[in-house]
Amino acid sequence: MIRTGAQYRDSIRDGREVHVAGERVKDVTTHPMFKPLVDIRARFYDMQHEPATRHIMSFEQDGEVNAVANKLPFTQSDWWDKRRATDTLLEEIGGVVTRVGDETVGEMWSLFDGQDVLNEVDPQFSKNIRDHIARVLHTDPFHVSANTDPKGDRSKPPQEQDPDMLLHVVKETDAGIVVRGAKYETAAAYANQAFTKPTIANWGNAAYSDYAVGFICDLGSPNLKFICRTGFAGRAPAEDYPLANRFDEVDTLVIFDNVLIPWENVLFYRHTKAASFIRATLHRYSAFAFVQRNLKLADMMIGAALFNARQTGLDKQQAVQEKLSQLAVYREGINAHLTAAIALAERSPGGLMMPNQSLLYTGRVLACSQLHEMMHIARELCGGQICVTPDKAAFEAPETKPWLDKFYTVNEDWVAEDRRKLLAFARDMLNSDYAGHRLTFQLFAQSPPFAHLAAVYRNFDWDGPLDFVKKAAGLSDKVLGEIRRQPGDSAVNSWFAAGQAKVAAE
Structure with missing residues (x-):
């Protein structure tokens, strides 16, 4: 229980x-x-x-x-x-x-x-x-x-x-x-x-x-x-x-x-x-929850960047809108892979329902390989104040509080304390020791990048493009020969194919 x-x-x-x-x-x-x-x-x-x-x-x-x-x-x-x-x-x-x-x-x-x-x-x-x-x-x-x-x-x-x-x-x-x-x-x-x-x-x-x-x-x-x-x-x-x-x-x-x-x-x-x-x-199922975390991290970056842009009116500039759109494309790319992996889920050799393997693994590559670029875009949108803002103690000290209240208050809706909290949140997410640690962790937590790509190579349907080009180019059936085969580890692939056949027969 x-x-x-x-x-x-x-x-x-x-x-x-x-x-x-x-x-x-x-x-x-x-x-x-x-x-x-x-x-x-x-x-x-x-x-x-x-x-x-x-x-x-x-x-x-x-x-x-x-x-x-x-x-x-x-x-x-x-x-x-x-x-x-x-x-x-x-x-x-x-x-x-x-x-x-x-x-x-x-x-x-x-x-x-x-x-x-x-x-x-x-x-x-x-x-x-x-x-x-x-x-x-x-x-x-x-x-x-x-x-x-x-x-x-x-x-x-x-x-x-x-x-x-x-x-x-x-x-x-x-x-x-x-x-x-x-x-x-x-x-x-x-x-x-x-x-x-x-x-x-x-x-x-x-x-x-x-x-x-x-x-x-x-x-x-x-x-x-x-x-x-x-x-x-x-x-x-x-x-x-x-x-x-x-x-x-x-x-x-x-x-x-x-x-x-x-x-x-x-x-x-x-x-x-x-x-x-x-x-x-190993990651046939567990990669789903791992990639889902990247989706939530993308939401955090978008939220922090958008708050920073809107409170100062910069969201009206085309250059800022373009960078926000890049973050949105990254976010929705992850979302699309997760959603499609369920919508096109596959029956596993053991009879379980597994997320579509090609879509899941390509989604993981997207989420991890572009994360550092998205963090840098979010840094740009949050502005240089995330690396120069004093700590909370300075906002509370009698001698410095009036000055910080003056320079960190944007308008009646964005007072200094809210501005400080947002900048502290963005700094910790994007610039701190913790932020650097998390970036490295996401890169290696489910094996290194080359293994992510190897998983894509083993699970992508290579036959589809081969068949299409064979027909479009008017190639003979002979050209497929040894080329038309599932790449990757033969023992694993033979086992997987036999399991899929067994499931289909049942």
């Missing part, structure tokens, strides 16, 4: 070893760098119970109330419900938070689709994924994912350097596998569990590898250590940095110091085919 915010807070008070800024954290729910995000996640849980939002955030099935975000998607309607729920969450808190669970639970649905692959490895693994999907639905944990390892020297295979640079299995026991290494994971220090899986590893053509392992990790397990980057919250007054103090999702290096993973939590192990499969299909 859905949990409350209080139950979530209690669940992460489990004695886990968390370090930040050189100190051992006693309670992540009260520490100033973690509390803002813990409170937001707790707020999400509470919204599932409140009369005004529970019909959006939850659904009832077989007498049990569960979270919409955790529901397996079988229909287009399920995706519209998920989109509405995420929008409701972000609008309630007044900002963008990426790691709250809805964008990571979908990664397990990709494994649900790949049960045939898992069965080739061990039938128990496909049972494990079904059990964990059911467990997420019924116990409502804060579920995150762990992908990136420290990696070390990437010119060398892991066996030729410190083996801990990539997470690996060091021992098998009757109770499960024992793993060593480390993973970077945003929000891990205050989450319940993580889908931990291999990075893009250099195991060559080997069929088996101790580095090809994926499992569900209980983040309260013994021998886990969480070493976090210093958060932005508390570095400067919240009045001057309203986003950094509320929405900084603390990234964590999770150390696995001989951690036991029970067999029932192991989803695949040693078989590189299974590891390659999950890497190729």
Whole structure:
């Protein structure tokens, strides 16, 4: 059943070893760098119970109330419900938070689709994924994912350097596998569990590898250590940095110091085919919620830029209107990809309803590849005052307040305090340390740009353009030959085609 915010807070008070800024954290729910995000996640849980939002955030099935975000998607309607729920969450808190669970639970649905692959490895693994999907639905944990390892020297295979640079299995026991290494994971220090899986590893053509392992990790397990980057919250007054103090999702290096993973939590192990499969299909569902965040960020940039332009009358200038239109085109491009991905949704090999893959992945490339350009346009529209405006203390100090009230009051509708708040918001979104961090995070959070384009290459329908040009140019049937084939990883594509045929037959 859905949990409350209080139950979530209690669940992460489990004695886990968390370090930040050189100190051992006693309670992540009260520490100033973690509390803002813990409170937001707790707020999400509470919204599932409140009369005004529970019909959006939850659904009832077989007498049990569960979270919409955790529901397996079988229909287009399920995706519209998920989109509405995420929008409701972000609008309630007044900002963008990426790691709250809805964008990571979908990664397990990709494994649900790949049960045939898992069965080739061990039938128990496909049972494990079904059990964990059911467990997420019924116990409502804060579920995150762990992908990136420290990696070390990437010119060398892991066996030729410190083996801990990539997470690996060091021992098998009757109770499960024992793993060593480390993973970077945003929000891990205050989450319940993580889908931990291999990075893009250099195991060559080997069929088996101790580095090809994926499992569900209980983040309260013994021998886990969480070493976090210093958060932005508390570095400067919240009045001057309203986003950094509320929405900084603390990234964590999770150390696995001989951690036991029970067999029932192991989803695949040693078989590189299974590891390659999950890497190729990892974001089949989760990319939707990720791209949806970019849409909300676009709304924030448009709102801040438009307020700045209208309060000074600059929105009447053609040059300003053109730049606002560029932001609108970017925003609507993301919106169109998300909407079309649902409208043209596809049945997955496992029988789920997945967003149209080509449209989803091209939408992700659009959202991420143009984000830095849109931020720069928003900076221009907000004007130079976002980098020169004094802080709130100067607006309140007796000796400087009269002068700042004079020069920051635009008219009777835009007094100095509102002007200061808007400039502080825009500065934190576009110019601050937090803004730079978020830009980098969006670029790499769902793999680097080359992997985004590789996903497009594997999922775009190349046959359509080939057939059209063949007919338009009057080419013979022979020219298609080897050219007419789905590009990308042949093993994954063969599996996918067989699954699609199976679904069509059924």
